[in-house]
Amino acid sequence: MARAKMLLVEDDAALAELLVWHFQREDFEIRHTADGEEALLIAQENTPDLVLLDWMIEGLSGIEVCRRLRRMPETQNVPIIMLTARGEEEDRVRGLETGADDYVTKPFSPRELVARVGAVLRRVRPALAGEQLTYADLEMDTVGHKVRRGGQLVALGPTEFRLLKHFLEHPGWVFSRERLLDSVWGHDADIEPRTVDVHIRRLRQAINAGGRPDIIRTVRSAGYALDADGKL
Incomplete structure (x- = not known):
């Protein structure tokens, strides 16, 4: 089974390290950046199977990164899960309308996030989710x-x-x-x-x-x- 490629866009260094550890343990291949512009370049050069995207990154916002990923031919169908401390319904709706596939509010359990990622991959990339x-x-x-x-x-x-x-x-x-x-x-x-x-x-x-x-x-x-x- 092919390893799933994940792009993690998160500027909280401690949280990013924790997520990288958890997903590498699940045999994901992970690229991490704290910068929205760099995330777009990485995604264009090597299309990920899934993007974990923090809403509140510095510089180019997560919501704008999501919007641009949806416009790029290489990533228009790549699943995006947004990570954010913003839990209001209006914000969740805005994130989903921008093109996110799922929405996880901080603080969250890394194990729950792994499960949510697996559910999204099963829906859109069955082979990566172990259905070979x-x-x-x-x-x-x-x-x-x-x-x-x-x-x-x-x-x-x-x-x-x-x-x-x-x-x-x-x-x-x-x-x-x-x-x-x-x-x-x-x-x-x-x-x-x-x-x-x-x-x-x-x-x-x-x-x-x-x-x-x-x-x-x-x-x-x-x-x-x-x-x-x-x-x-």
Whole structure:
């Protein structure tokens, strides 16, 4: 999993040191500056995955940095969490209207902030939040919609992709055709259970190409499972 890149813009040296320590412990790659103008340059040169931005930095204000980040093509979609001692509703609304994705009022718990950052990343950058799925030699990038087996790209149709994602989320679990229909196609799908067999066959052909071992097991009278060990 790629390390998430964070830009921390905070002029309180003690707080900045504390936050750098906490987020490095969570395996973030952190750039820190106390200066708004420098923050814009850093963001332009090496686009972060998330910006932690103090409202009350000296010089260029945090709210203006937020506004400019939203105007720059490189950072217009980068999530921004504002840190501030200003807790009034009007200020929070102003920060959000300027383009911030979340708002944390000082004083705050560093652990809570780590959790809030994780929640924002899960929403906008799933792969960075740990949603890259792997099992045996299979890898699925749920954001880039790519599957690799043994490092080689595997071409899958949309239904086969959803099927494999479901199996990767529950390795070793045995699913009946009916359960798979419910989970992959949805409650209202007007599809025959035997249709599942067709898509399982297509999925097998794709991921087992080149003579690779079949890791989708057919469990008699029960259904299908992702099972690399052949123990089911």
